[in-house]
Amino acid sequence: MSDQSLYTACQIAIWGDQLERGLEAASYGNIEAVELGSRQILPFEQTHERGKELFAKWNLTPLAVYEFGHFDSWSKRREIYLHHDRIAALLHLLGIPNVVLGPGIRFSKKRDVQEREHQLRMVTEIAKRYQHNGISVHVHPHFGHCIFTLQDIQDLIEGAGEIIRLLPDLLHLAEARIDIPDFLSTYASYIDMIHVKDYTHRQGDRLHHHHRLTESCSMGTGDAPLQDVRAFARQLAQSSAKWLTLEYERNQPPEPEELRQDAALLHSWKACCHE
Numbered sequence: 574m575s576d577q578s579l580y581t582a583c584q585i586a587i588w589g590d591q592l593e594r595g596l597e598a599a600s601y602g603n604i605e606a607v608e609l610g611s612r613q614i615l616p617f618e619q620t621h622e623r624g625k626e627l628f629a630k631w632n633l634t635p636l637a638v639y640e641f642g643h644f645d646s647w648s649k650r651r652e653i654y655l656h657h658d659r660i661a662a663l664l665h666l667l668g669i670p671n672v673v674l675g676p677g678i679r680f681s682k683k684r685d686v687q688e689r690e691h692q693l694r695m696v697t698e699i700a701k702r703y704q705h706n707g708i709s710v711h712v713h714p715h716f717g718h719c720i721f722t723l724q725d726i727q728d729l730i731e732g733a734g735e736i737i738r739l740l741p742d743l744l745h746l747a748e749a750r751i752d753i754p755d756f757l758s759t760y761a762s763y764i765d766m767i768h769v770k771d772y773t774h775r776q777g778d779r780l781h782h783h784h785r786l787t788e789s790c791s792m793g794t795g796d797a798p799l800q801d802v803r804a805f806a807r808q809l810a811q812s813s814a815k816w817l818t819l820e821y822e823r824n825q826p827p828e829p830e831e832l833r834q835d836a837a838l839l840h841s842w843k844a845c846c847h848e
Contacts, residue, residue, distance in 0.1 A: 579809065581839045582636050583832065584768065584820040586610030596631040598829045602836040606636035608818055611660055614638055614667060621666040636816060637671035637711070637766070638664060642699055645680045645719040647691040650698070657702045665706040671766070672703050673711045673740050679719035692719065693732040700736045711740035711766060716748045716785065723751050730763065742768035743797050744822065748787045753798055757812045766816040767809075769839065771795035789822040792835045799838070806845035817842070 583604045588595030592613050599607050607628075617624035628635050640660055643653050664672060681688055700710040712729060714720050720729055726739070739760055745768075746753050757764065772787040773795045798805040809817075817839050821827055827835070 578815055579842060580605050580816050581836055582606040582608055582634075582766070582816050582818040583836070584608045584639065584818055585826075586613065586639055587821055587823075587826045589613075593627065593631075595826065596627065596633055598826065598832050599633055600631040601829045602832040603840065604633065604819075604832075604836050606634035606816070608637040608639060608673060608820075609635060609669075611638050611640040614663055614669075617667060618663055621663070624667050635667060635669045636818075637673050638669055639673045639675065639713070641677045642674035642696065642712070643677035644674075644692045644695045644699075645677060645688070647688075647695065650695055653695070654698055654702065657699050661703045661706040661708055664703070664708050669708070671709045671711055673713050673766075674699070675713050675715050676718040676720035679717065679721070684719075689728060689732075693729075696729065696733045697736060700733070704736065709738060709765075710736065711738040713740045713742065713768070714745055714749070715742065716745050721745070722749050723756075726760075730760070734763065737763075738765055739763040740766045740768065742770070742820070743799070744768075744770050744772045744787055744789060747772060747774070747797070748785060750786070754808050757808055757814070761812040761814075764812060764814050766818055767814050768820045769799065769817050770820055770822060771797045771799060791831075792838055806842040809842065 581604050583599045583602065585595030585599060585607050586609060596607065614624065643649065646653060703710050712720060714726055720726060741756065741764060743753060746756055771790050771792045771794060773790050775786050775788060793799065798808065819832065819835055819839065
């Protein structure tokens with residue numbers, strides 16, 4: 574991978590209904606694209622040209638939209654399919670090429686054969702709705718969701734690898750005790766985008782389902798691979814990832830200056846790829 578093949582984005586769902594403030598912050602940070610939350614694009618269902626104008630105003634590419642897949646909600650599948658029909662059609666109108674699907678709440682600690690089959694059928698049916706509209710589907714393994722562990726991911730790729738991509742998150746991979754360099758190497762052909770954040774490890778083992786082993790922290794201050802910029806850049810150069818997306822796990826959005834500094838760190842990886 575050449576250093577010109579790495580691009581930067583920011584997940585701006587944290588700005589909620591203050592969409593333009595999020596776009597302004599991303600633009601100030603010299604970010605090239607944004608990943609939005611689905612609620613942020615719904616107001617443009619009848620005015621999609623206005624949405625396009627807004628992205629152009631801030632010179633930002635609308636890279637993707639995040640939505641919940643609810644893959645374990647088999648009993649509500651018809652309602653869920655109709656919702657994804659709606660989102661897929663809107664993405665098509667807005668010219669947004671990717672959807673990022675958070676798997677949704679995990680209802681069973683140990684999934685039996687039928688539950689696994691139901692989950693894969695839902696993944697497949699939802700993915701078809703986006704693909705029909707020319708949208709690429711990226712499943713986002715996440716703590717507390719029904720696709721989180723390495724085994725969950727392996728099962729997903731085995732059952733639906735032909736129709737979906739993966740969008741890993743550095744913190745959630747660490748939370749699942751997954752070796753990040755090995756993961757990026759193993760699943761390189763499925764990964765176009767990565768959620769980037771820094772984190773620290775907590776002491777001890779997971780005591781219950783909701784107990785976390787990692788904690789988000791300011792970029793460059795924690796235990797994530799990005800602590801060693803050059804080593805991580807070399808790892809990215811060997812993968813197929815092209816989009817590095819900043820995401821903030823907290824209640825309040827970052828100040829524009831913090832986002833600018835974090836984006837500068839991502840941009841520095843480009844220069845390190847071939848050192």
